[in-house]
Structure formats: structure tokens, C-alpha cells
Amino acid sequence: MRDRISAVSLAVLAVGLPAAARAEGPPSEIRIGQTMPYSGPASAYGVIGRVEAAYIDMINDKGGINGRKVKFISLDDAYSPPKTVEQTRRLVEQDEVMAVFGTVGTPTNLAVHKYLNNKKVPQLFVSTGATIWTEFKKYPWTIGWLPDYESEAKIYAKYVLKERPNGKIAILYQNDDSGRDYLRGFKAGLGADNAKRMIVAEASYQVSDATVDSQILTLQASGADVLFTHATPKFGAQAIRKVYEIGWKPLQLISTNSNTIAGTLAPAGLEKAQGLISAFILKDPSDSRWHNQPDYQAYLALLKKYAPTVDDKDSWAAYGYIAAQGLVKVLEQCGDDLSRENIMKQARNMDFTPGMLLPGIKAHTSPDNGYPPIKSMQLSRFEGTNWKPTGEVISGD
Known part of the structure; x- marks a missing residue:
């Protein structure tokens, strides 16, 4: 069984085909791009992109989203802002993605923040909790995912x-x-x-x-x-x-x-x-008390089939699973209107609970503020081989 990082990302993880060699996708295709530190000093985060790509593979195998397949292009930026700029420009100007999703890191996202907003390309669910992502009136094309x-x-x-x-x-x-x-x-x-x-x-x-x-x-x-x-x-x-x-x-x-x-x-x-x-914000996948629950079983089944080399106990793998659900939810809500404007509109009108979030935490946004979908957290203490929750779920407000 092979590790399906995605039909696209295996081919373009670091280097893509020249523009002249790329065949244009059919009108029914949804193009989503991201950069991810598959190498470099933050390469431990690369598992996030691998699981997100695996989730998209699963969705495509089930028929896609509203009848459309998702072409998910995940490129290595090595956690280097100049490389993030280079790869993001390629995603927007050559691959013509509809949105950039889930890029990891504050310095990397900041490097393309103004560029994507000037181009009116959704910078969707950035994987960083920097406070600047809440400035939605100044940067209306950017939205976070995590508590700031x-x-x-x-x-x-x-x-x-x-x-x-x-x-x-x-x-x-x-x-x-x-x-x-x-x-x-x-x-x-x-x-x-x-x-x-x-x-x-x-x-x-x-x-x-x-x-x-x-x-x-x-x-x-x-x-x-x-x-x-x-x-x-x-x-x-x-x-x-x-x-x-x-x-x-x-x-x-x-x-x-x-x-x-x-x-x-x-x-x-x-x-x-x-x-x-x-x-x-999420259930520790190494904690056996979650292992009989349906959302953990679904998470485990995804990894076994689509990303078997990923450590299912890695909490960053579970994070990628949660974030991918957010992306799919937005695209499902878009229906037949896959304009960039509607993608952002739907990202700011969410209310659902992704699998593997801790009890009492959900993903919710509204059009009148820039707060990220996930706003609450729970403190835990590391004991033995697991994190043990301590206290109640706390709002990040």
C-alpha cells in the first residue's frame, strides 16, 4: 500500500512541470494550492500537508465535491519566506489555483499576505495563530484557523x-x-x-x-x-x-x-x-480513551488507506485531518459558485464540528468579524505517555 500524498503533490512537491507542459484541467476541476515545510527546520509540520492531501484523495475517490474533483497542489517551501513567495506566485500565476490553503508558519504566510490580498486570492485557514490574521477589514482575503x-x-x-x-x-x-x-x-x-x-x-x-x-x-x-x-x-x-x-x-x-x-x-x-x-484543540490521537470513538476510527481508516507511512499518533496528523475538513466544508457550501468571492463568503459563514476536535470545541465563523473558526482550548498536563486534560474548555476571547 503506497502513501498517497495526493495525485498531484507527489509530482510537484518540490519541482513542478513548466507551464507549457501542463494540461489545463476540465471546468469541473477545483484547484487548491498550498506551500508546506516538507524540508528545512520546521519539516515536522510537513505531516500536516500529507494528511490534508490524503483527505482530498479520499474525497476525490468518493466523487469529489458537488461533482467536481479537487486538484490539490502542495509545494515545499522549506519554511523559507523567499521560497514561499516563489512557490505561491507559481500557484497563483501558473497553476491558477482558486485559493491558497493551510500554509504553515507566521513568517511564511506574512511573506505572501499582501500579495494574495492584492490579487484577491483567498488565503484560507492559515496554519498559524498570529494576531494579524484577525485584521479582516484590512486583509479581507485572509482567514486563520487556530485560536490566535x-x-x-x-x-x-x-x-x-x-x-x-x-x-x-x-x-x-x-x-x-x-x-x-x-x-x-x-x-x-x-x-x-x-x-x-x-x-x-x-x-x-x-x-x-x-x-x-x-x-x-x-x-x-x-x-x-x-x-x-x-x-x-x-x-x-x-x-x-x-x-x-x-x-x-x-x-x-x-x-x-x-x-x-x-x-x-x-x-x-x-x-x-x-x-x-x-x-x-484536538483529541490526542495517542490517547487510548478516544480510540473507540467513531471520529478517531474514521481518522485512522483515512491514514491506513491513503497515508500509511504517517504516524497516526502524531497530533499534527490529526491537525491536518481537522483542517482538511474545514476546507471541504467551505467548498461544499460554495455549491456551483466557486468564485473566489464566494469562497471567502463561505469561509466566514461556518458552523460545524470537525471530527477529532475536543468535546465542547467547534468551528464557527461569522461575516462581521475576523476571528478564526476555532476559538477555544483546553489545558492538559503530560503524564506518563499521554496528555491528560486539566480544567474546562476555555474560550480564547
Whole structure:
């Protein structure tokens, strides 16, 4: 059984055919494009694109959407903004996609943000929670999918205020817009006076850095007993491992960017991740308590048939499954009107519950605001080999 990344993406993952060699698709074809870090420093996220392509393969095998097949073109941008620009221009100007969907990363999406809005091409359900995606009046052709990073960070800050009201906090963050969103949200969640009193150290890193070991040593030296980390999986794993190796035992909170067991915690060593706190929107596919439920069974069946080399325990695989359902829902709602204007209209008129979302969380949008479909989260603690929910579902508002 082969891993069907999609009928198109296998051929064009990194390099596509020249324009002259491309046969135009029939009028019934729905062209959707994306860029994804299949290589580079954030390649752990590549599983998202593989599962999204697998889901589209399944939909096509069932007859497509409203009688139309979806041509899903997923290109490698290596998490490099210049490459994202190059590949996105190709998708729009050569492949003539109707929308760009699910591109991963704040710096990569920012690199094509104005271009897609100027071209009036839907930038649909970007895989990043940067606050800028909520500015729908300024950028009407862009919509997020995840709770924004500032709101997520406020949830962590309020947890710290409850659990360690006299704590000394150190913060590690990626030096880009996403990291600054987390930093700003965490401070806002603490409140100005508490932030000034409790935060004793901050350190940032560049995606091009080899490790974050020196930053962890600097943060430990501050005397902090709380560590909040915003990082991609590679650097998140490094941070967890280094904290353990130097014998530092702070209360650790990590952002959603790096809470995957397969992509972050396992590479770090599960024994080193005990007690971590993070926020979730989806069911942990490695948690056996979900395994008898119909939505997990559907998810597992998809991977077994269409993406058998993907680790079904990887939470980023489950994220790709959820996001793909959002794309299909929008296209189904479009009916016969597949104009770019109607695609955006339908993206801002959603109300459904994708399979594998946690109970109490759904995807909902309305035309009068720019908030992403998913707005709520639930905190969990890592214990043993799984994340264990703690507390109630919390709105990101």
C-alpha cells in the first residue's frame, strides 16, 4: 500500500512541470494550492500537508465535491519566506489555483499576505495563530484557523497566576511575529504589574540557530521557577531536553507549536517531558480513551488507506485531518459558485464540528468579524505517555 500524498503533490512537491507542459484541467476541476515545510527546520509540520492531501484523495475517490474533483497542489517551501513567495506566485500565476490553503508558519504566510490580498486570492485557514490574521477589514482575503497566539498565551499566564502567584518567570520565544504575539499575550494575561514583578528573564532564538542550549542556560541563571516556551518542534525538543539535562525543574508551559508527542516530546525523551503544560484543540490521537470513538476510527481508516507511512499518533496528523475538513466544508457550501468571492463568503459563514476536535470545541465563523473558526482550548498536563486534560474548555476571547 503506497502513501498517497495526493495525485498531484507527489509530482510537484518540490519541482513542478513548466507551464507549457501542463494540461489545463476540465471546468469541473477545483484547484487548491498550498506551500508546506516538507524540508528545512520546521519539516515536522510537513505531516500536516500529507494528511490534508490524503483527505482530498479520499474525497476525490468518493466523487469529489458537488461533482467536481479537487486538484490539490502542495509545494515545499522549506519554511523559507523567499521560497514561499516563489512557490505561491507559481500557484497563483501558473497553476491558477482558486485559493491558497493551510500554509504553515507566521513568517511564511506574512511573506505572501499582501500579495494574495492584492490579487484577491483567498488565503484560507492559515496554519498559524498570529494576531494579524484577525485584521479582516484590512486583509479581507485572509482567514486563520487556530485560536490566535495572544489569546493562547493569556490562558497560560492565567494558569501561572493560579498555580504560582509568586513565581519567577522565564520566557523563550522565536524571534518573529509569532513569538512577539506570544510574548505580548503572556504579559497581557499577567497584567502590567504582575508582568513587571514576575518576569525575570526573556530570551529569543532565530530559526537558523543550531540550538537553544545557550538560551536555556541563560534563563536558568535568572533563578526562574516557571518557564514558558514558544518554539517549533525542533527547538521545543531541544529546550525540553536541555532543561532536564541541567537539572532545572521549573513549571514548564509550552505553546501549541511544539506540543506534539511524535514531533517534539518523543525526540526530547518522554521521561524529560513529564509535567509539561500546554493547550489543545484536538483529541490526542495517542490517547487510548478516544480510540473507540467513531471520529478517531474514521481518522485512522483515512491514514491506513491513503497515508500509511504517517504516524497516526502524531497530533499534527490529526491537525491536518481537522483542517482538511474545514476546507471541504467551505467548498461544499460554495455549491456551483466557486468564485473566489464566494469562497471567502463561505469561509466566514461556518458552523460545524470537525471530527477529532475536543468535546465542547467547534468551528464557527461569522461575516462581521475576523476571528478564526476555532476559538477555544483546553489545558492538559503530560503524564506518563499521554496528555491528560486539566480544567474546562476555555474560550480564547
